[in-house]
Amino acid sequence: MTVTEPPPTVFDELESAVRTYCRRFPAVFAKASGHRMWDERGRVYVDFLSGAGALNYGHNPAAVKAAVVDYLLADGPVHGLDLHTTAKAAFLERFRDVVLAPRNLDYRIQFTGPTGTNAVEAAFKTARRVTGRTDIVAFTGGFHGLSLGALAASATAFKRGAAGVPLGHVTRMPYEGYAGDGVDTIDLLTRLLDDPGSGVDLPAAFVVETVQGEGGLSAASPRWLRRLADVARERGILLIVDDIQAGCGRTGTFFSFEEAGIVPDLVCLSKSISGIGLPMALVLVRPELDQLGPGEHSGTFRGNNLAFVAATACLDHWADPEFTARVRANAATLAGLLDELAVKFGHLGCAVRGRGLIRGLAFADDGLADRVSRAAFNKGLLVETSGARGQVLKIMPPLVTDEDGLRHGTGLLADAIAAATAEGDQQ
Ligand SMILES: *Cc1c(COP(=O)(O)O)cnc(C)c1O
Numbered sequence: 001m002t003v004t005e006p007p008p009t010v011f012d013e014l015e016s017a018v019r020t021y022c023r024r025f026p027a028v029f030a031k032a033s034g035h036r037m038w039d040e041r042g043r044v045y046v047d048f049l050s051g052a053g054a055l056n057y058g059h060n061p062a063a064v065k066a067a068v069v070d071y072l073l074a075d076g077p078v079h080g081l082d083l084h085t086t087a088k089a090a091f092l093e094r095f096r097d098v099v100l101a102p103r104n105l106d107y108r109i110q111f112t113g114p115t116g117t118n119a120v121e122a123a124f125k126t127a128r129r130v131t132g133r134t135d136i137v138a139f140t141g142g143f144h145g146l147s148l149g150a151l152a153a154s155a156t157a158f159k160r161g162a163a164g165v166p167l168g169h170v171t172r173m174p175y176e177g178y179a180g181d182g183v184d185t186i187d188l189l190t191r192l193l194d195d196p197g198s199g200v201d202l203p204a205a206f207v208v209e210t211v212q213g214e215g216g217l218s219a220a221s222p223r224w225l226r227r228l229a230d231v232a233r234e235r236g237i238l239l240i241v242d243d244i245q246a247g248c249g250r251t252g253t254f255f256s257f258e259e260a261g262i263v264p265d266l267v268c269l270s271k272s273i274s275g276i277g278l279p280m281a282l283v284l285v286r287p288e289l290d291q292l293g294p295g296e297h298s299g300t301f302r303g304n305n306l307a308f309v310a311a312t313a314c315l316d317h318w319a320d321p322e323f324t325a326r327v328r329a330n331a332a333t334l335a336g337l338l339d340e341l342a343v344k345f346g347h348l349g350c351a352v353r354g355r356g357l358i359r360g361l362a363f364a365d366d367g368l369a370d371r372v373s374r375a376a377f378n379k380g381l382l383v384e385t386s387g388a389r390g391q392v393l394k395i396m397p398p399l400v401t402d403e404d405g406l407r408h409g410t411g412l413l414a415d416a417i418a419a420a421t422a423e424g425d426q427q
Pocket of ligand 1 (some may be wrong): 114116117118120143144146147209213214242243244245246270271371
């Protein structure tokens with residue numbers, strides 16, 4: 001039998017080799033709604049990818065879509081540098097009323113360039129300015145973006161290797177559990193910081209993810225986070241929580257650090273803050289640390305007013321107790337379904353990672369997650385891998401996926417695991 005190669009597409013012909021997700025999910029998508037996407041041929045996919053965390057409220061949520069369309073039709077300014085606009089005022093007021101005030105949080109809001117990595121750059125600059133120190137402590141498995149300052153803090157060697165210049169001023173420390181159950185990584189961190197013979201200088205800041213979205217879905221315990229916050233406070237080190245992926249409701253609360261009861265000095269938000277996939281990023285900074293002067297961290301797209309309008313509409317959810325109850329119920333449903341998978345595939349060493357609706361499945365065979373992700377695509381499920389070796393499946397449905405959607409998606413996932421292991425047996 002001769003297999004005819006499909007003709008090259010416009011993407012093969014013109015798009016840069018650096019493209020990545022589209023290689024794993026080689027469909028041409030034409031429509032998206034809620035937790036589903038359709039390709040140009042009308043084939044449906046269940047989306048457990050959620051734009052790598054940028055679509056917590058699902059694709060094209062109706063209320064957000066309507067707010068964006070109304071604003072455009074009324075000729076609201078779309079681009080505004082950092083000019084004051086009614087859209088920005090509405091966002092700031094809603095964020096204060098729905099997010100900050102109910103949690104007793106006092107932060108200034110710095111709008112940065114619209115990518116997560118730019119928010120991280122801004123947080124690092126502030127921490128370095130305020131403390132007069134240069135080093136940032138980042139953790140094993142951490143991911144903070146790909147521009148040079150943030151890239152230095154990102155753990156994966158492959159990503160850092162693309163920089164082409166030396167990356168410096170970051171000290172790597174072990175995340176919780178990194179060195180096995182016998183090693184308390186906060187004790188180790190404290191010892192290295194306090195010993196003048198350790199070779200570790202006092203850093204400007206710690207930067208940490210409470211759940212490592214790109215680093216294999218390891219999650220820090222509330223106790224570990226509280227101890228980290230204590231170590232920072234006692235030594236005048238600033239605590240930056242990078243909540244770009246785990247924030248905006250992923251773990252069940254608006255911020256991922258709420259359960260731990262800590263108050264970071266700086267918080268980075270991006271990905272799902274606009275809620276409809278429009279680029280937007282910000283840094284929350286304790287008022288006394290807000291020390292960058294006018295223009296010291298500028299950028300053309302810090303005033304994406306369409307994103308402000310969308311973000312304001314999304315924040316309505318957080319004023320609605322039914323929404324938060326639903327997210328918690330969905331997290332419990334997903335946990336139950338994944339636990340069932342872990343039992344069913346116990347012979348593969350299947351283990352559940354993460355928290356809330358940012359979850360991972362790891363297997364004894366590090367190569368299996370990749371094969372499952374590819375098999376899942378063939379069955380109509382978008383699910384990516386995480387970790388430096390792509391060794392963990394990342395399960396991230398929209399927060400608002402209904403129970404049927406969660407069951408359907410995890411059912412497809414079970415089929416994909418079975419298919420991927422059957423392939424393996426034939427080899
Ligand atoms: C995605 C991500 C970033 C970088 O965001 P970009 O918009 O891709 O620059 C930084 N930190 C975390 C935790 C992320 O998940």
